[in-house]
Amino acid sequence: MANITISGASTGLFNMTDEIRDIGNSKYLKVAMSDKPYYARLSTEKPSDNNMYVIIDNTKYFIQDNPILFEPIHSEHIYQIFEQRLTVWLPKGKYIVELNTTSTTTDTFTIPSGLNAMILYNYRRGLGVQLSIGSDGSRIFYKRIEASGDKTWFTISRQGD
Structure with missing residues (x-):
């Protein structure tokens, strides 16, 4: 990840990413270095810890220290046969997965570089609740737990690099 250091009346160090999808749907400042x-x-x-900003369309936007923005993914269902598929961009980093029926299991996985991923979340009688995350035919994460209680949920949160 590249960074930019600004000094003068105010000093700041800001990390930048070369993958625009890492910033989510946020506004951004584009900086070209050696045509990249x-x-x-x-x-x-x-x-x-900084006062650096730009004004776009009469709105003040502050430069954030970390360019990566990942909103946690959360989904819940009552127990009936279901299948949910989500396609998401996962920036590089460490992720925590919480999967719940009546008790919560917590696991982690790490993505070395950003990728498009498919999340498959389902429940089938006899198979329990399954959560699978994969990309390009490779499995990144898989967890199956027995169904109990009246509903199930999962949350995926990014914890940093």
Whole structure:
């Protein structure tokens, strides 16, 4: 990941990414270095440790220290036969997966570089609840637990690099 250091009246160090999908649907600042684009994530939320900002369409956007934005993925279902498929961009990093029926199991997995992933979440009588994450035919994560209680849910959260 590239970074930019700005000094003067205010000093700041900002990480940038060369993968625009890492910043989610956020506004961004594009910086070209040796003809390669890098992106810093912008937000109207002011970070506690810097004052660097740009104004776009009369709105002040602050440069965020970390360019990667990943909103946790959460889904829940009552017990009836279901299958849910999601295609998501997973930026590089470490992820925590919580899967629940009546008790919660917690597992982790790591993505060395960003990728498009397919999340498959389902319940079948006799097979229990299954959560599978894969990309290009490879399995990244798989967990199956017995069904109990009246509903099931999962949450996937990014924990950083």
